[in-house]
Amino acid sequence: MFGTFQQSQIRIEVSAPAKTIKKSLLYPEKMVKWLWYQRFTSELPQKLYTGLKFTSYTGIIPVDHEVELVNDHSLRLILSKGIDGYHEWYWGDHWLQSRLEGISILPLNLGNSFALLSLKNKFLTQTSSV
Numbered sequence: 001m002f003g004t005f006q007q008s009q010i011r012i013e014v015s016a017p018a019k020t021i022k023k024s025l026l027y028p029e030k031m032v033k034w035l036w037y038q039r040f041t042s043e044l045p046q047k048l049y050t051g052l053k054f055t056s057y058t059g060i061i062p063v064d065h066e067v068e069l070v071n072d073h074s075l076r077l078i079l080s081k082g083i084d085g086y087h088e089w090y091w092g093d094h095w096l097q098s099r100l101e102g103i104s105i106l107p108l109n110l111g112n113s114f115a116l117l118s119l120k121n122k123f124l125t126q127t128s129s130v
Contacts, residue, residue, distance in 0.1 A: 004103065004104075006102065006108040012095070013094055014094060018092050024119060024124060025048075027048075028048065031044075034118045039057050040055070053067075061082040062081045063082040066078045066080075074089060075089040076089075083103070083108065085104070086100075087100045088100075096124075
């Protein structure tokens with residue numbers, strides 16, 4: 001893998017309960033709305049589950065994802081190809097935390113910040129009663 005080792009850990013407050021945040025992260029129908037800048041290569045299931053594998057593209061760079069852990073308050077994805085590492089999500093009532101770590105040529109801290117702001121501003125603040 002080309003690139004450098006990078007880390008990003010961000011925790012933000014959101015105006016949404018834990019169940020809304022959970023739906024935003026675990027239900028691809030909602031996830032693709034705030035990850036509008038990524039495209040996915042295959043039909044995703046109604047809800048993410050442990051062992052699921054899928055690919056997303058950021059521009060022309062593919063990132064393979066494997067769902068390693070999913071529960072009511074966390075999600076862990078193992079990443080390969082464009083990012084060799086992992087992405088962890090944790091949430092509760094009115095807060096969300098993302099930890100992204102890996103080797104990549106992509107600017108991971110910038111991408112992680114952008115994803116959280118997109119989720120917060122374009123989805124959680126508008127659909128907090130989902």
